[in-house]
Amino acid sequence: MKKKIIEIDLTEKHIASLYAPDEFKMLGGRGLTSTIISREVKPSCHPLSADNMMVIAPGLLAGTVLSSSNRLSAGAKSPLTGGIKESNAGGNVAFKLGRLGIQAVKIKGKPVDGNALVGIKIDRKGVQFEDLSFLKGCRVYEAAERLFKKFGKRAGFIITGPAGEMKMPAACLSVTDPEGEPCRNLGRGGLGAVMGSKGIKAIIVDDGGIDTTHDSAKEKKKTIIKKFAGMLREHPVTGEKFPKYGTAMTLSAVNSLGALPTRNFRQGNFERAVAIGAEALHDTIVRRGGVHAHACMPGCVIRCSNKYVDENGDAVVGSLEYETLCLLGSNIGLADLDQVAHLNRLCNEIGIDTMEIGTAMGVLAEAGVVEFGDFEGIKEIVEAVGNGTPMGRLLGAGAAVCGKVWGVERVPVVKSQGMAAYDPRAIKGIGVTYAMSPMGADHTAGNAITLAVDHLDPAVQLEPMRDLNLKTMVLDSLGLCVFTGRVSLEQPQLIQEICMAYFGEITTFDDLMKVAGSCLKAEKEFNEQAGLSRLHNRIPDFMLKEKLAPHHSVFDIPDKELDRFYDF
């Protein structure tokens, strides 16, 4: 089946379905969103203008039942960073898009009627606009419920929450998981605001009626599916730790490394880390009858996701992840799983990035607007985001804006994006990603925690981090979850076998790395044209001076060393 690109022009109310050009053959996910945006979006455009484009692209392997291969990417010029952005998530939409043979959905323009609220429905019959005005201002979970009612249980959704409708720079996009909970977030960089600026409340994807029985490569695929799943199951991390503990297992590791953001990155240890750690989470879920070892996308054998429930066993949020446990936990002085879960659900309902909210809240606490650990006070401000009050909008604009508005010096951002849950003074490699990735302070572009290096030694980070950023781009393009990395990145031959089975041609890992390199440089070039200069590729000044306990370390990878990131 030759793949298709859907082109939607909202200004012209026009939809076109085109065959994907040959040159996109090896481009999926972030590789494709960034390629299209860097070619077709004017870097100086306003991110909320008709000139910006939202590109939705499943990974190249989407639609298959190869384990962990159904990640969904979305990309645009970011209202948060002002640069190019890609964010990816699990859920069931990439799988459906893959089955429909859709390689990308490009959305440009803006409805002439600024108050319109539209949906884009994609199924095997084609693509059409839907009037979703009845969902105006609707929170995400209710919106999903009403969308299921209208479009049937077979559909998957990408939903813009109230935050996105209000065009907040930290607004995310919510993707339905296999059970239909809209909890898999394209979290970072304000993509929800771009969607909101285009008046899109939801993208509805229904793969009903697709026939995949005629597949000449079926046997070849079966073999590799089985082999890959087996390898993931056998690996102690992907096969045991992840299903049991999920991403929360990272918390004690990062805490031990002294890099756990605590009270606005004042400390690298949280004295109550155990209370929000993996074992506490696992035990609570098991005791209350929640779900662990949950697959966030169809057919994933790693199953690192969970469904957190309250003491009555009622659903709170799926899934409580490490980044949220830290940034809405230790970073704002909270050490109660129920409290973090409540805030997480609230953010999901509003459609706002838990990570940016956590970092921004840390900055507000630093400014004295709220006390660290004051759950009620914190909750009130997060509620305000949903209500669009001035305070809520401030938080929804992210950590950098909060810092500017309250005159705070200690603002843990790069390219105006709040840092992920790793302090770069104690895990210095992540500082390379924060500083140099075109994505801003986004751990998903290359997470140093997986590297076997001395995290405190500034001299040994650059090369492996550059390599990791490129490898991550390869996985993101294939749509393979980064958590497969422990298996998939260790054996380049495996990726080649997967490509052979699915694409019918020999694609070496080196080939994919070359493509990834070009994409990374295209992103960098876009950012430069968008006004992000060398100084935007820097860790904030306070982290170069203020020593982080317990290691009393600063971020000290020299600028010159950082600038070698793109020497490849």
Next chain:
Amino acid sequence: MKKKIIEIDLTEKHIASLYAPDEFKMLGGRGLTSTIISREVKPSCHPLSADNMMVIAPGLLAGTVLSSSNRLSAGAKSPLTGGIKESNAGGNVAFKLGRLGIQAVKIKGKPVDGNALVGIKIDRKGVQFEDLSFLKGCRVYEAAERLFKKFGKRAGFIITGPAGEMKMPAACLSVTDPEGEPCRNLGRGGLGAVMGSKGIKAIIVDDGGIDTTHDSAKEKKKTIIKKFAGMLREHPVTGEKFPKYGTAMTLSAVNSLGALPTRNFRQGNFERAVAIGAEALHDTIVRRGGVHAHACMPGCVIRCSNKYVDENGDAVVGSLEYETLCLLGSNIGLADLDQVAHLNRLCNEIGIDTMEIGTAMGVLAEAGVVEFGDFEGIKEIVEAVGNGTPMGRLLGAGAAVCGKVWGVERVPVVKSQGMAAYDPRAIKGIGVTYAMSPMGADHTAGNAITLAVDHLDPAVQLEPMRDLNLKTMVLDSLGLCVFTGRVSLEQPQLIQEICMAYFGEITTFDDLMKVAGSCLKAEKEFNEQAGLSRLHNRIPDFMLKEKLAPHHSVFDIPDKELDRFYDF
């Protein structure tokens, strides 16, 4: 008398008084603040950190009674733009500093006790710290009153208002005028926040007891003082229009040119411009017994300032100026002098830039937060600035932040600074200054309105605007008001005569232009190091596309042409 540089380190609680180095001989005002900052401040530092430096420098002619020669400059890395900033004003402080023989006051560091509120008192006996904790949170006019009580009527003050104490990026510094009203503002770029971050509530300058009777060049000076004053008095603009109408006379001119920012830069004409124009202002002041033809600094014969009074003849604000009449008038749909004057006084009390507030309010109205023309609603938000509520802090963070927080596309800023009261689509030359000046969208760096060119022709702006930016830097360095330009810039020989009389050596206008050129390039270099890239030297995208009535013109000076600004 050899001039002195005062160096204050707040961290070390140390004060030093040094003779100014010879190389500073031709540097005063902006020339000196920018030279010091570009050499001594780390461009990547946080503007509110101890590493930033506040430099106060009167112009080179300060302390003399040469007409219009007592402008005061302050400079720092700007919390608003992130680049280098200088702002200058009249008032009586530069005169006093000049008489005390002080060429610059450099303030670095930060009190270790973050809650300290200090004063810096400068008189003929030296410089010392004062405890001003009793003025914490005090509004500007009351602060001035209490400072006069403490330090005597002979003193002049630079005061940080509540906005500066709260470190708002649009906070200004207030300087006392000859009558002691703290209404001459170092308005732009958030210098008040820098002062606030250093815990300084006021700088107190007392020139009592200075003996200037022994002056060997007295006669020479007398001759040039008389000659210069005569020329200013004879010129139809500086001798007649300015004393009668003040800067408000610009309003009808800009309105006729179709460049008067109206309702967030949606139109270039305001249908009720007459109501806030120069004649209405003059007539109201005269009828009510206010003051026109007021000198904002000692010995100025132009006297373009005024004291606006209410219908009972009671003081409201001195002085109602063009930029405020437009940006807090037509730009937010207000056409009532009393309303504008009230808002102006309110901003002065809070210590916040009327221009940035006007531009930001226009953006809020665009977002629907308040209605254009709703005086009560607008007033409430400006009051909120003083109270530091989230809404107030948002406004106090300026137009760019308001635009980001409310998802507004039409945000008239360059380098995150709100534009002055000239739409660059109809006065294209000002667009060269907005875009290319290191100062951001600041008309005081080179105001195209004085140029005799076709303001709509994109091809004829660059060269004269570059020239005007350099000449303005010359005047700013001398401390000569730009309004003398119609006389002083027309006759370069005159400047040479002035320099000869005051500095005792031949300094040609060309010499001064060379110095100005070096300063401008040093500022540019600082900005580049501070992360302001080529895209920051651009007019916002919407002004390149959206046609401005009545001329239906866009800003269309090509990027390439703009970039030639620094080819000299």
